[in-house]
Amino acid sequence: MTTMPPEWHPQRWLWVGFPHLPDEWPGFLGRAQEQIAAFASVVAESGQEVRLIVRDEANRARAAALCSGKVKLEVRRYGDVWLRDTGPLVVEREGRQLAARFGFNGWGGKYLMDGDQEIGTELAESAGLPVATADWVLEGGALDCDGTGLVATTEQCLLNPNRNPQLTRSGIEGRLHRDLGFDRVLWLGDGLLGDHTDGHVDNLARFVAPGVLAVPRATGADDPNAAIYADAKARAEAFGVTVREVPSPGRVETDGRIEPASYMNFAITSKLVVVPVYGTSHDDEGVAAIAELFPDREVVGIMADAVLAGGGSFHCASQQMPERL
Numbered sequence: 417m418t419t420m421p422p423e424w425h426p427q428r429w430l431w432v433g434f435p436h437l438p439d440e441w442p443g444f445l446g447r448a449q450e451q452i453a454a455f456a457s458v459v460a461e462s463g464q465e466v467r468l469i470v471r472d473e474a475n476r477a478r479a480a481a482l483c484s485g486k487v488k489l490e491v492r493r494y495g496d497v498w499l500r501d502t503g504p505l506v507v508e509r510e511g512r513q514l515a516a517r518f519g520f521n522g523w524g525g526k527y528l529m530d531g532d533q534e535i536g537t538e539l540a541e542s543a544g545l546p547v548a549t550a551d552w553v554l555e556g557g558a559l560d561c562d563g564t565g566l567v568a569t570t571e572q573c574l575l576n577p578n579r580n581p582q583l584t585r586s587g588i589e590g591r592l593h594r595d596l597g598f599d600r601v602l603w604l605g606d607g608l609l610g611d612h613t614d615g616h617v618d619n620l621a622r623f624v625a626p627g628v629l630a631v632p633r634a635t636g637a638d639d640p641n642a643a644i645y646a647d648a649k650a651r652a653e654a655f656g657v658t659v660r661e662v663p664s665p666g667r668v669e670t671d672g673r674i675e676p677a678s679y680m681n682f683a684i685t686s687k688l689v690v691v692p693v694y695g696t697s698h699d700d701e702g703v704a705a706i707a708e709l710f711p712d713r714e715v716v717g718i719m720a721d722a723v724l725a726g727g728g729s730f731h732c733a734s735q736q737m738p739e740r741l
Contacts, residue, residue, distance in 0.1 A: 417509070417510075417597060418507050418508070418509045418594075418595070418596060418597030419507060419508045419509075419565075419597045419741060420505065420506075420507045420508075420516075420561055420563075420596050420597055420598070421506075421507075421508070421563055421738045421741055422561055422562055422563035422623060422626075423560075423683075423684040423736060424624075424625075424684050424710075425563065425738050425739065425741070426686050426738065426739040427464060427685060427686045427736045427737060427738055427739065428465065428737045428738065428739055429464065429465035429466065429467055429736075429737045430456075430459055430464060430465070430466050430467070430683075430685055430734055430735070430736050430737070431467050431469060431499050431503055431539060431734060431735045431736075431737065432452065432455065432456045432459075432466060432467070432468050432469065432499070432733055432734045433452070433468075433469050433494065433496070433497030433498065433499045433733045433734070434449065434452055434453075434468055434469060434470045434471070434475060434479050434497060435448040435449050435452060435497050435723075435726060436470070436471040436472075436475045436497075437495070437496070437529075440496065440726050440727075441722070441725060441726045443725075444722040444725040444726065447721075447722035448722040448723050448725065448726055449478060449479070449482060450482055450722070451718065451719055451720055451721075451722050451723045452468075452497070452723060452730075452733060453468075453479060453482035453483045453487075454482075454718050454719075455683070455690055455718055455720075455730050455733070455734075456468045456483055456484075456487045457482075457483050457484035457486075457487055458688065458690060458716060458718065459683075459685050459688060459690065460483075460484050460486035460487045461484055461486060462685065462686075462687040462688050462714070463686075463687060464685050464686045464687060464688075465488065466486070466487045466488060467488050467490055468483065468487050468488065468489050468490070469490050469492050469494060469497075469499065469535075469539075470489055470490065470491055470492075471491070471492075471493070471494065472491060473491065475491075476489050476491055490542075492531075492535060492538060492539075493530065493531035493534070493535070493538075494529075494531040494532060494535040495527075495528075495529020495530050495531050495532040496527060496529055496532060496726075496727075497726070497728075497732075497733045498557070498727070498728050498732045498733060499535070499539075499733060499734060499735040500555070500556045500557040500618065500728075500731055500732045500733070500734060500735055501520070501523070501555035501556050501557050501558075501613070501616075501732070502520055502532045502533075502535050502536050502555075503535065503536050503539055503556065503735035504516070504517060504536045504537070504539055504540040504543075504545065504547070504735065505517075505518075505556050505596065505735075506540075506543075506545065506736075506737060506738055507596060507597065508740070508741050509548075509597075512546075513545055513738075513740060514545055514546045514547065514548050515536070515537070515539075515540030515543075515545040515546070515547045515548070516548055516550065516595055516596060517536050517537055517540070517547050517548065517549045517550065518549075518550045518552060518553060518554035518555075518595075519550070519551075519552060519553040519554070520532060520533055520536070520553065520555065521553050521578075521579070523555065523612060523613050523614065524576060524578030524579055524614055525578060526612060527612070539735075543737055548595070550591065550595045552579075552580050552583060552588075552591055553579045553580050554574075554579075555573075555613065555616065556735065557613060557616040557617070557618040557619070557728075557731070557732055558570070558573045558574055558613070558616050558617060558618075559592075559596075559617065559618075560617050560618055560621065560622050560623050561596075561598065561623065562623040562625070562626045562627060562628075563626060564626050564627070565597065565598055565599040565600055566598065566599075566600045566601075566602065566623075566626075566627070566657075567592060567596070567598040567600070567601055567602070568601075568602040568604060568617050568621055568623065568629065568652075569601065569602070569603065569604065569617050570603070570604045570605060570606065570607050570615045570616070570617050570620065571603055571604070571605055571606070572605065572606045572607050572614055572615030573607065573613065573614045573615045573616055573617070574588055575588070576614050578614070579614075585603075589601050602629075602651070602652060602655050602657065603651070604617060604620060604621060604647075604648045604651050604652070605644070605647045605648065605651065606644050606647070607619060607620050607644070607676075608620060608641050608644065608676035608678060609640050609641055609644070609674050609676065610673065610674045610675055610676045611676040612676075612727045613727075613728075616732075618680065618681060618731050618732065619676055619678045619680055619681050619728075619729075619731075619732075620632070620644070620645075620648055620678070620680060621648050621652065621680060622680050622682070624660065624709040624710065625709075627656075627657050627658055628657065628658045628659075628660060628709075629652050629657045629658070629659055629660070630659075630660050630661075630662050630680065630706070630709060631645060631648050631649045631652060631659050631660070631661055631662070631680075632645045632661070632662055632663070632664040632678065632679070632680060633645060633661040633662065633663050633664060634646075634664055635663045635664050635665070635666040635698050636666045636667060638666075638667045639664055639666050639667055640667055640674050641664065645664065649661070660709055661705075662679055662680070662702060662705040662706055662709075663679075663698050663701050663702050663705060664677075664678065664679070664698065664702070665677040665678065665679060665693075665694050665696045665698050665699070665702065666696055666697070666698050668694050668696060668721075668724075670725060675694075675724055675725075676724070677694045677696075677721075677724055678692075678729070679691055679692065679693070679702040679703070679705075679706060680731075681720075681728065681729035681730060681731040681732060682706060682730065682731060683730045683731045683734050684710070684713075685713075685736070687713060687714065688713055688714050688715070688716060689706060689707075689710045689713050689714075689715045689716075690716055690717075690718055690730050691703050691706050691715060691716065691717045691718070691730075692717075692718065692719075692720030692723065692724070692729040692730050693717040693718065693719055693720060694719070694720065694721045694724065695719065695721055699717060700717075702717075703715060703716075703717040718730070
């Protein structure tokens with residue numbers, strides 16, 4: 417039997433990716449590095465180990481200048497920083513921990529970068545984890561689980577022909593059970609507008625307890641994702657999970673382009689929940705709503721507008737190493 421612990425399960429450490437590619441962060445790289453460093457530092461200062469992955473010695477020096485001295489720096493070869501998708505998914509199978517690895521094709525062939533195929537296995541081996549490699553394409557941000565065998569995902573991503581055109585919905589469900597132990601799948605519809613990942617669920621809806629799913633609530637008449645949020649809520653309630661609504665950041669644009677800004681991309685760590693904020697009038701309300709969902713943890717908001725310019729936020733840029741179940 418295979419079991420994947422939920423993110424609120426105690427963690428040994430947190431891997432975080434450090435931005436390093438100017439072409440991926442045009443005009444935003446310096447601030448994106450500062451915001452990721454702030455994220456890594458607040459988690460490390462809480463008492464949890466953080467392993468910040470940097471590309472080379474120059475980026476090690478830059479990160480060292482920005483981060484708390486409690487953050488551990490590791491030089492490794494990788495392309496994008498989104499370790500949620502390229503890093504190992506740690507599960508337990510037959511009484512031992514192992515890293516579940518999947519095919520990675522640059523989010524449907526959009527972003528193929530040096531090192532992103534290998535970094536997950538490298539991190540797993542550095543943790544002493546045996547690696548089990550599956551025969552299909554999957555990114556970690558496409559899934560969110562509650563620890564009971566239930567997983568949420570989106571049709572827009574997992575049924576997208578740019579990932580696994582040979583697999584049907586039932587075929588994907590079978591592989592989710594075989595490789596990760598999920599016996600129930602909550603299929604949501606589309607992810608956020610402008611999401612480069614084809615609608616990862618970790619930017620739309622997150623489990624905060626067994627059978628309890630947080631979903632954004634539209635704010636403002638011009639919220640571009642209002643219909644998407646309403647559809648996610650309706651599907652989740654029809655499935656039978658409890659829905660807790662969190663106000664969205666509202667409409668966030670860069671040069672007229674709608675950004676996939678979401679408070680749902682929070683990172684749950686052993687002692688903290690770190691919520692990305694974007695400088696909108698809804699930030700305080702969003703952080704407060706998430707704090708109500710995690711009474712056992714401190715909840716902090718950290719600016720992530722520059723990180724978002726590269727296509728994601730704090731959950732996307734991190735991957736936890738859980739304690740044994």
